[in-house]
Amino acid sequence: MDTRFLGIAELVEAPSVAVVVDVMRAFTVAAWAFAQGAEKIVLAESLDEALALKARHPNWVALKDGPPAPGFDTVNSPGLLRSMDLGGRTVVQKTTAGTVGALAVKEAPLVLCAGFVVAEATARLLRTRKSDSVTFVVTGEDGQADEDLACAQYIARRVTEAGTDAAEFLRRAGESRAAAELAEGVRQGVHPDDVALCLEVDRFPFAMVATLEGSLMVLRPLAVPSPADEDPV
């Protein structure tokens, strides 16, 4: 498999397969939203679009990064989201890095959004699709965020080497600037468990696929059965 690791600004054309990585915290949050029952997540282009969607659909759950803000229901924190019942709800998410990265590759035929919590399911989906060429979008810090790069490299390795040890990749993510900022209270809208929740490998058994539905980019979970789950032939 031919792999490229690019920051958002380095994307010049739509890749055939894009894996958009935001460990801290957009796609850890997205995975928790699905675990809490959300049906789908609309990735908003801007705060104004998120608020307009919320105004049009008052039962949708609007979520942004940073501090709580008028019009939004919650913030971009897995620790806060895990106690919410999102059964059947649509979430609208707007963050600084993750949602921007996904929207930057919206023309790609296959867009997966990922963090450590869905690493194996994401790798398995890439394996199943026999993808020759995969572009990993490292969303944080102009492509330099080590938590995102480490996760992207881990998923890429795991596509071909199922037994890859996560320890070194998790160490890098745990020592990243984002982890420090979350732990030190530099970032806002944070729960004390956020960093630990972002570093849980394979917490969830689904991958997350983003597709254009009309004018909106919509993220949905996709169960990816492991070979052990499949019926013997």
Ligand SMILES: O=C(O)[C@H](CS(=O)(=O)O)OP(=O)(O)O
């Ligand atoms: O919520 C986050 O952790 C970040 C916000 S920022 O980078 O600290 O401004 O957003 P994300 O898009 O999830 O990286």
Ligand SMILES: [Mg+2]
């Ligand atoms: Mg991030």
